[in-house]
Amino acid sequence: MNLLQSISFSNWGSTTKSVNTPSPQPSHRVDTPTENAGLEQWLSVLHLSDSTLPIGAFAYSEGLESAIQLAALRTPEDLSTWWELWRTETFRWQEGPALCQLMKAIKRDDWRRVKVLNQELTALKPAVALRDGSHILGKRLLTTCADLYPDLPADRLEELLPTLNVLTVQATLLATLNVSKDVALASFAFGRLNQSLSAALRLFALGQQAGQVLLQKQLRLIPKTVTEILEDANSPLRSFIPRVDLLQMKHTGLYTRLFRS
Template sequence: MNPSLIRLLHLASPALPVGAFSYSQGLEWAVESGAITTEAAAKQWISDALHFALARCEAPALIALMRAWSSEDKAEIKRLNAEFIATRETSEIRAESLQMGYSLARLLRDLDDMPASYREALSEMNEIAFPTAWAAAAATWQLDEHDAATSYLWAWLENQVMAAVKLVPLGQTAGQRMLAALAVDLPELANHAIRRAENNDWENFTPGMTLASSLHETQYTRLFRS
């Protein structure tokens, strides 16, 4: 048995009680506006978000936070957490990260296998971004950086595809086609994120997603919280 694999599956599971299923990150508005009406359009939207947002900002932040947790550098953890929160461009996206971060941090405390120093660091933060809490779990369980980044990206990708299946709507087979096609890129995107973390080179220029998220805030009917 590989304990690290079990931990990765745990963190990437849609059953992780952090509420990820309730967010679409602007995808719902893109469907409502008519910008996405087909499997191909949904796949392109998700692919762009994966390559230009997750791999360039969120995943590098995750890696940097894993390193800060592993070295028990509370000042660096707090700095990176605040810096990541500052990259959340809209109220919905910010609220999403903070709600999921709070839920995961509470779960980790309840699981009772986190070092006391990690618990203390989490308790000292008024706002906890999702990558911050996720990185704390990954560092607690001493997960490999590349495996952790790949797992994090997979969890996001699966959630976005399932949102598209509900919203466009698409059949389950179409969803599986998108997952199979887009997942091929995850190992290299994880490598890309690690290189950006090493160079402190985060980038979060995604105006299309930002506009979609902003417009979603006043969308009249909706299934998702973002």
């Protein structure tokens, strides 16, 4: 069972509307968005967490490439530790709370707060490659989804360019779709880990099966981390992983590079 399957489907049931009155002409009936709102919401979450979304995320390793080239990460077990640090530090104390706080501000139409949180996300990335990457992906995600999701307040997000973080766009999309915070957090975590696995498979000797085993191990721990985030969702954004920060900052100095970060 993968992460998204582990989330109770009942979360979506409350938003699904039933049609009690049959259509006078069933053979010509066309489904409307309101009839299957819960299912459409579920599919939208899957769409947004898909690593194949054409925004160029495949070109970023988030420091994984420099960690491997500088011999800080050599084995599958090291990769598991790398993910563990992301889950317990970056996701738990920075990106997870930021996602919750952004969604809350967006639903309240508090764009001043959104701007502040977006600035904090930029400031918390010590490596210029990570900052630039987040801004590039943020702009691409906005451009891609502006036409796909008509209710997205694209004009508000455009005001944050050129320093619009991808997490800010993701939070806006999830809030606009009325996705619950626990599902939003879980789908975000799945997308990040899946993207990291894709990068790892291209960077060192890691078989597909071994990669999936490591991924599943982390996915089983995500629900617990999500619960911890929700219990302290308004905490100040922070993250303390100096060794990882240093490795990420060294990426621009690598002799050869496959990724942009």
